[in-house]
Amino acid sequence: MAETKAKPAAKEPKLANPREASIEPSTQEMIERAQKLGIDTVFDRAVTMKPCAIGLQGICCKNCAMGPCRLPLPKGGIDGEDTRKGLCGATANTICARNFARMVAAGTSAHSDHGRGVAETFLSVARKETEDYKIKDPAKLIQIAPYFGIDTTVEVDGEVMDRDLDEIALGVAEAAMAEFGKHDGTLAYLRRAPKPLQEKWKKEGVEPRAIDREVVEVMHRTAMGVDQDFVNLTKQATRCSLADGWGGAMIGTDLQDVMFGSP
Numbered sequence: 001m002a003e004t005k006a007k008p009a010a011k012e013p014k015l016a017n018p019r020e021a022s023i024e025p026s027t028q029e030m031i032e033r034a035q036k037l038g039i040d041t042v043f044d045r046a047v048t049m050k051p052c053a054i055g056l057q058g059i060c061c062k063n064c065a066m067g068p069c070r071l072p073l074p075k076g077g078i079d080g081e082d083t084r085k086g087l088c089g090a091t092a093n094t095i096c097a098r099n100f101a102r103m104v105a106a107g108t109s110a111h112s113d114h115g116r117g118v119a120e121t122f123l124s125v126a127r128k129e130t131e132d133y134k135i136k137d138p139a140k141l142i143q144i145a146p147y148f149g150i151d152t153t154v155e156v157d158g159e160v161m162d163r164d165l166d167e168i169a170l171g172v173a174e175a176a177m178a179e180f181g182k183h184d185g186t187l188a189y190l191r192r193a194p195k196p197l198q199e200k201w202k203k204e205g206v207e208p209r210a211i212d213r214e215v216v217e218v219m220h221r222t223a224m225g226v227d228q229d230f231v232n233l234t235k236q237a238t239r240c241s242l243a244d245g246w247g248g249a250m251i252g253t254d255l256q257d258v259m260f261g262s263p
């Protein structure tokens with residue numbers, strides 16, 4: 001009778017050490033709990049997955065159908081001029097800057113589209129189209145209105161009086177929506193930053209114009225054959241990230257405070 005070989009026992013999967021994976025006690029507890037339940041998490045997968053060496057250097061490009069082009073750094077490094085080029089002529093610096101700029105655009109879209117959703121909800125509140133949300137923090141609304149160029153007082157017969165809150169809300173809601181796609185000027189909220197920082201942005205030419213516009217410009221410039229200058233590309237990535245931090249994300253946070261109450 002033929003001998004049957006016993007199958008080798010399946011290897012135990014490598015699991016993350018919760019203490020090494022996070023310094024945060026409740027996260028450590030959750031990792032342990034998931035492991036006990038046999039649910040793998042990002043922490044466990046990170047133990048076994050080796051990062052792609054080319055991806056780690058940021059020099060794989062698939063921005064057009066001629067690629068993907070990959071420009072790994074030679075083992076011995078580069079002595080002299082770096083002559084690496086993709087099929088279209090993009091250098092390693094260009095590819096790396098384009099990949100980074102697209103990551104920035106993706107992050108800006110995620111935060112800012114959330115901000116747009118909040119602004120749309122707030123516009124419904126201001127137009128009295130919904131009963132589901134209300135203005136819970138009028139003081140916050142009055143605080144942010146001037147940044148959008150909305151007056152909070154009116155003059156009646158020479159006397160300065162508080163403006164009607166509903167009028168302020170409508171003005172703020174419409175101005176907030178306009179920040180995403182306006183055609184002129186720069187973001188209204190830039191004026192919230194300390195003056196020296198505002199001057200620095202102006203001097204460097206990185207003041208964002210409108211939130212969506214900066215994301216679109218990143219996608220345009222990083223397409224094949226458009227912007228090849230890594231410094232210029234990184235400058236646009238900076239403009240786009242500011243459109244997120246001082247635009248979409250900040251508008252979303254502020255209008256949530258107005259509707260749900262400031263924490």
Ligand code: SF4
Nearest residue numbers: 061064067069086088
């Ligand atoms: S854009 Fe250039 S580097 Fe990128 S995949 Fe196309 S040809 Fe290759």
